[in-house]
Amino acid sequence: MRSTYGSMPAYGNKKPEKKSLLGRLVILGVVVCLGYVLGTAGIVWYLIGGSSTGLMTHPKTQGVDVGEVEFVNAEGMTLRGWYSPVKERPVILMAHGRGGHRTQFSPLYTFLFRSCRLGFLTFDFRGAGLSDGFWSTGGIREAEDLKAAIDWLVQKKNYSLKDIGIVAFDMGALAALRLEERLPKLGAIVLVAPSESPVRSLKRTLRRFYLPVHPTATIALAAARKLAGTDLDPKRPYPTLESLRNIPLLMVGGEEDQVSPPPFLRGLYQRIPGEAKTIRIHKGIDHAGLLSADHPSVTKDIAEFLSIAFR
Secondary structure, X not given: OOOOHHXXXXXXXXXXXXXXXXXXXHHHHHHHHHHHHHHHXXXXXXXXXXXXXXXXXXXXXXXXXXXXXXXXXXOOOEEEEEEEOOOOOOEEEEEOOOOOOHHHHHHHHHHHHHHHOOEEEEEOOOOOOOOOOOEOOOOOOHHHHHHHHHHHHHHHHOOOHHHEEEEEEOHHHHHHOOOOOOHHHOOEEEEEOOOOOHHHHHHHHHHHOOOOHHHHOHHHHHHHHHHHOOOOOOOOOOOOHHHOOOOOEEEEEEOOOOOOOHHHHHHHHHOOOOOOEEEEEEOOXXXXXXXXXXXXXXXXXXXXXXXXXXO
16 A cells, blocks of 8 residues: 655754844844833933932931931922921931932931930931922932021921031932022031032943933933933033031041042042131942941941031
């Protein structure tokens, strides 16, 4: 009997059809466009993304007595924080950094409360912690939040500007350095690792990956400006530096800090006139570590400086 299997087609040896060049280009284009859209969204969030509440441990759990307070900035946003006064003693205003909230200063306000007899006000910037708002501007519009905090201390709690000190970290320091009318009148200033403007920070980050700002972030920059409602790269990001003559001022940085590296920090420091200034660069500490409980030497330096400035 004659076999018929030999005439059957060899399915196992059939070569797959090649995709057309046009189809491959379409797929590649879709992938590239999707990647650009996702990258753009990520850059927008990098520029103006706010902060969640995160872990907000109440000071009373550490034996620090505080009251819940709130005040309103010029844009109508309610800002919330903790206030702990010491009778007939100065108060220290604390301005947190990007991605943080009022508890970022937990080691410092605990030390001030227990050892220095100095009051404090620590609060959440717009878009951070429990305050109103969604977007952050990296310290640009946050200067208005600091104005509201200072005005609250002066108008509601009867402090003079000379009886107010400020400790400002990262974008909080950038915001403080934009207080042209109020900062030069305060009693003491501590600037911990001041950050660059959001756009300059983005440019530095992109350079690390050998990426150009344009076209990498062209749409993201436009979208971020539109959402934030402000210029995220002002020509004069630190307009008060040259007016801080003879005000007790401490500038603090970390040797391993990549956000506010020592050369950048020393450049800002050199622009401040007078002899009342001091700079401390702590060895082996990065940006986040400057306010960490793991590095009590930084907290003690700041507290000692404030105690001497307000003795």
